[in-house]
Amino acid sequence: MPDPSAVDAVASDATDAAAVFVDLREEGRELDWLVGELPEGDWARATPAAGWSIAHQIAYLHWTDRAALLSLTDAAGFGRMVEEEALKAPDSFVDEGAEEGAALPPAELLARWRAGRAALDEALAAASPDTRFPWYGPPMKAASMASARLMETWAHGQDVADALGVRRAPTARLRHVARIGVRARDYAYAVRGLPAPAAEFRVELAVPGGSGVWAYGPPDAAQRITGPALDFCLLVTQRAHRADLALTATGPDADAWLDIAQAFAGPAGPGRAPEAGR
CATH class of the missing domain: 3.30.1050 (Nonspecific Lipid-transfer Protein; Chain A)
Incomplete structure (x- = not known):
């Protein structure tokens, strides 16, 4: 799976930071609509990402939301966490975080993800718009971090939608x-x-x-x-x-x-195999 160091990007000229935060909130709500009433057994459904269930996808988003929250609220603490991860599992800490979350009861994982989204939303709104916050790649402003979180929420939400056989309507987000x-x-x-x-x-x-x-x-x-x-x-x-x-x-x-385009940082992924008729 791609690591969480999303490439830095700023909000478009026509979109101010507040609008990016709103869009991130709405993207999370759309994914919540897919999983909020999901029967417990369906959380184990396989997604197109090899080895990852729906629970893994939500656990990954929760893990990266928590990392973003720490970056916004405790830069020194975020630095310590990165150092610890590098020592403990430099090549697999993202997957380990997803595995740990996926092992939780679905109701608990859902509650944690929701709480994490709410906390991140508040932190983004309170963040200084000109401050660059530490991340796994280049430091990012709050608007850039929100854009990156939206990108990952949408992408991992696509995995969930594919697992459920749901075709989502594209939006201006x-x-x-x-x-x-x-x-x-x-x-x-x-x-x-x-x-x-x-x-x-x-x-x-x-x-x-x-x-x-x-x-x-x-x-x-x-x-x-x-x-x-x-x-x-x-x-x-x-x-x-x-x-x-x-x-x-x-x-x-x-x-x-x-043939090589990617919006996420980290190693080049294998991508998806062709699927005629998509």
């Missing part, structure tokens, strides 16, 4: 996920030991509901990506294979990027 994916372009090359293209790409994504286009990069860029915002977000969070998505690349560099 995906703009945060898309922006992180675009900004993480060079990181996707770096984590694979590859040089990133020097020129910027143009990315044009159809907004859910057909209300316009989210555009990034120079309008006259030779290398271009176009397609639905949902498909781009599924790609960069590695929740779907490129072959199952309606994304078009113009130019060899843009085409190559679609």
Whole structure:
């Protein structure tokens, strides 16, 4: 599983920090709607992430929400936790955190996740907007942290939805996920030991509901990506294979990027196998 060091990203120019916090809150509520009344036995359902059940997905989100809360409220304590994790299990502490939470009774895990979300929401709202808080990757401002938490909540929520056979309607909240994916372009090359293209790409994504286009990069860029915002977000969070998505690349560099794009930090994941008819 990807580690929790989500690539730093700031809120879009049209979205202030308060709106990002609202969107994070709503993303959590949507996932809560999927699992809040789930029968206890269904928490053990396998998700598309190998070895992870629905309980693992919620436990992971709870674990990373707690880490974000500690970063916002006790930077020294967060530093000590990172040091302890590095000594104890440098390559597996994220998985261990998910395993520990998944072993809890589902009702207790659900209650802890809900309480953690509420506490994080309060801490984000109270945080100084210009302060950079420590994280596993670069330090982040509160708005950036909220965007990153939303990205992971949406992505792991997709795993839960897939396990339950639920098709979620895409929302405008995906703009945060898309922006992180675009900004993480060079990181996707770096984590694979590859040089990133020097020129910027143009990315044009159809907004859910057909209300316009989210555009990034120079309008006259030779290398271009176009397609639905949902498909781009599924790609960069590695929740779907490129072959199952309606994304078009113009130019060899843009085409190559679609094979390696990722919105999360940490090692390059294996991604998903093609699934015809998605």
